[in-house]
Amino acid sequence: MQGVKIVTATAENLPLIASIQHDFISGKKAFLCLPLSCTSSGMEKELESKYKKCPDMMNVSGLAVSEDTGEPLGFIQLALHGMPCSVHTCLPLECYVDSLAVLPASRGLGVGTKLLEWAEDVGRERGCDRMTLGVLNGNPAERLYKRTGYARVEESCVDVCCMCFFITFLFGRPYGICHKEWGGKMMEKELPPGGGGEMER
Template identity: 35%
Template sequence: MAEPVRVQALTERYLHGALSISNKFVGAGRKRLCCLIPLSLLPTPMSEFKKLYATEDSLSASAVAVRESDDKVVGFVQMTDASMKRDPFGKCLHPSCEGECYIEMMSVLPEMRGQGIGTRLLQFCETWARERGAHKLTLGVVARNPAKHLYERFGFVECESNTASACCNSLCVFFLLGFPHWGCGATMMAKNLLS
């Protein structure tokens, strides 16, 4: 039986829980910088994480899933739009366009997956994007990531890319993450919010 979980905008109260989920997500599995250094050895410090959420706008664009029984953060989604301050790494991977909200990362603790939490976090993102007047919601998904099925069920479709873009994308993912799901590259996905 699924445990009761609430999804809400990120607040300072849940920054530590969100950072923990973020670091677990980045350090999970076979993610390695240049295929050598496990990303689990490079966690984001709280001081840097707090800088990302220095404004009310940046807090409201991200959400946490909180288990009711113990007030523990079990899921986290980080989203931005073109008007928001972003870290240089995120800007490099995906420069945001006007009218677009971009999901930087989303993760649910492994023991809580399959309970609809990822869908609820995506619903939060879509609602927030529509309130901002965005016409599309986008995200990147690493090759062979099982979460791609969740995104497709939610209405995301793969964006077309040319050969040069796909090659550049594959190289960037390789150098930044290695082969986290034993696949090469990543795909951009988008959901049209105008229809």
């Protein structure tokens, strides 16, 4: 998509990232178990703490900005094996999309696709062979994930029920009820060598 670039996040970007995350979360029916993180300032503190504990996480977080105005459009946070992750434990050679958020005004413009392409380039650069992510059932972003090559990972009944409970705890009803249209799912995409997208540091 013309007019959009993805840059590796820096400490100076934390207020922008927190604002994007806040807008994303506030669009859900959130019961969040950590109420402080529901505020933009609370999210900024949470991000500061996370990056302080694991500085390398900053290197796998990308910010989508307008090439014309420099305004933020979206954000993606990745996690690799050994890194702290909000809801998932990464295995070796796995690159997990821990968070992907696009501002409402920028949705449908290809920002999410650009962020995922950037994420795949990062994954290859780090030697990963697959991308994974979790998505709430009914989230329109699932169409984007399928279009870019992600497929559902078959999970055990225990894993599905645990995910339903966790989603209910975080987002409330109806997201977490044990019903085929509710809850969430894991998706995966093989990451063959190659790519060639431009990465800006």
